[in-house]
Amino acid sequence: MSKRIVVALGGNALGKNLPEQMQAVQVTSKAIVDLIEQGNEVVVVHGNGPQVGMIANAMTELTRSDPEKYIPCPLSVCGAMSQGYIGYDLQNALREEMERRGIDKGVATVLTQVEVDPADPAFENPTKPIGSFMSKEEAESLKESRGYDFVEDSGRGYRRVVASPRPKRIVELDTISSLVAANHVVIACGGGGIPVEPTGNHHLKGAAAVIDKDFAAELLAESLDADYLVILTAVEKVAVRFGKPDEEWLDALTPERAHELADAGEFGKGSMEPKVLAAAAFAESKPGRSALITLLEKARDGIDGKTGTTIRA
């Protein structure tokens, strides 16, 4: 039976540079078009951690090269740039894959703003890893020279961390909804959405943050009354005791169990934890809704119930 599916794609699944991204979106598009071919309505949300970090770094280098000539670029604008260039590649790869399979559907990227609360405590406690992975020494040197915060990210190296407030409202929701209703494939809320704060006079002010795309995808899935939230990442299943000799991969979780395990610190902060919490929130938001966390290449098998971790009430 056809379902409305919101697919959240990990930023790390999009490659580390432009040529890698170009290749990665081919694989990604095959997985997504598989779902479209089965008759599902698909809305795509992508991450931007590595990409927004790279853009912010490039813009900072530019300003440092000539502070008279180049003014600093806000993180919200770096987020907007990442939505544009990831959307550009993803939109083209999806269009090409659909054309190859004879699927006649439009595909559009909606530059999406997402409201956050300026009083969100996340602004005082940066947790969102962005940019490339680096050694402890490199991280310490950048902390010293630029004042950035760093964290060790799930055994893969050190990464800069920035504030990651919870998404409150999707500004362009009506536009996204109209495109979905008109049977288009929509790419929206990229990088969790451009974080903005309402000012009370119609202006939306960019916030210095990167929203977690799993939480934004959850909000979008609820707002569009989707049936299924599919979070595609670099592991096939969620684990307990992840990376330890007695690691155990999980086929299924209830939202209650997901919360218990998150409280026990089983999931990487800023990596697996937001995915599990977003999946649990969606599964408990309305009877019949469920979520899946799996490997990008296994999306179809996951939806067919053959793999992945399913979160269902």
Ligand SMILES: Nc1ncnc2c1ncn2[C@@H]1O[C@H](COP(=O)(O)OP(=O)(O)O)[C@@H](O)[C@H]1O
């Ligand atoms: N308990 C866990 N189970 C599985 N993976 C985990 C767990 N804790 C941390 N991780 C890490 O989280 C990663 C997924 O997060 P991340 O790479 O940030 O996602 P994204 O695909 O959105 O970029 C996995 O590849 C794995 O290294």
Ligand SMILES: NC(=O)OP(=O)(O)O
């Ligand atoms: N914005 C965001 O959540 O990006 P990642 O998926 O790359 O972490």
